[in-house]
Amino acid sequence: MTASPLEIRTMSEADLVLALTWAKEEGWNPGLEDLEPYRAADPGGFFMAWNEGEPVSCISAIRYGETYGFIGFYICRPEHRGKGYGMSIWDHGIKHLEGRTIGLDGVVAQQDNYRESGFEFAHRTLQQSGLSMVDTPMDSRLCTLGQGIFPSIWDYDRAFVPAERTDFLKLWCAPMLDTRRGFAFVEDGTVKGYGVIRQCHDGFNIGPLFADTPEIADTLFRALAGQVKGQTIHLNTPETNQAALALAERYELSPSFEAARMYKGPAPDLPLDKTFGTTTFELG
Structure with a gap:
């Protein structure tokens, strides 16, 4: 059952710091000084979803030039999974990159879901x-x-x-x-x-x-x-x-x-x- 409607907004600098922390907790390995170059890539391309004032999910949808975009930081907090928060932030990111070729590096567990969204396999990265x-x-x-x-x-x-x-x-x-x-x-x-x-x-x-x-x-x-x-x-x-x-x-x-x-x-x-x-x- 989907919980109450989300508020999705562009991340502030503090929000991106939080997203980097979430990434670390997921077992990803962000750099200690990634904040500034990440934001410079596309300051308007980082999004966080909030439910009743609590941040619950995030995504990056970075625009490069006029024809390309890249999805990353796709995270829903473990305690909020199964409520539709992940799909809501996903749809928001994809819409932000509408009309462009979109790339992503998908973890094994999510690759079938990405195929359902129209993504096709190119190669593995080890x-x-x-x-x-x-x-x-x-x-x-x-x-x-x-x-x-x-x-x-x-x-x-x-x-x-x-x-x-x-x-x-x-x-x-x-x-x-x-x-x-x-x-x-x-x-x-x-x-x-x-x-x-x-x-x-x-x-x-x-x-x-x-x-x-x-x-x-x-x-x-x-x-x-x-x-x-x-x-x-x-x-x-x-x-x-x-x-x-x-x-x-x-x-x-x-x-x-x-x-x-x-x-x-x-x-x-x-x-x-x-x-x-x-x-x-x-x-x-």
Whole structure:
């Protein structure tokens, strides 16, 4: 039986902090400084549902450009499940992205429900986890991410996402944060790969890790993982990229979680052979 009508509104900053806490409680692993880049992606794309003044469910429906959107943060509090609150916030998010191709990374338990909503399977993404046992290589082609190189990073990143994400990327790649590091691989003045590692509630997530070749990806991986040697790291690898799976195995990372990338509408043609680590499960 459905409870009293919901009030659904755009999240405030405090609401998003709460949603990040819910995500942690669900066993997800948001970064310690994800708040600002997440909100920068699309400040109007985060929603929370309230019942009689109590927050009960949330979702993100992030608009990228004019033709693409991504669903994340789809959570209904355990004590409020079975009341229609999850479906109400889901319908609100989908409506917010109406007319666009919509992507999501679906947990195994929800994939059949997503198919019923018109989403089709594209590929599995495996979270690979383990201890970092590598050192950052001494390679003159490695460049710390910063404002000076950002235009080149933006140009490189565009091939890997269906629409531009400038505001998000500026903060995701921001230098001088205690919990985040990034490197680009630059050869003959051209960016041929880049990656970011950030501290999360459990260890450190590497994402994205984009590279033109497996060898470049390996160098970038060691540069990033070497920043936190001896600590737990996670890398989200598309199952279709055999070189990414081999990289994870080479450095003794093992699958710890899986999700299905699914799309409603025409699936974008992305270079998965150069995608060695996706950016986030929450925002694509």
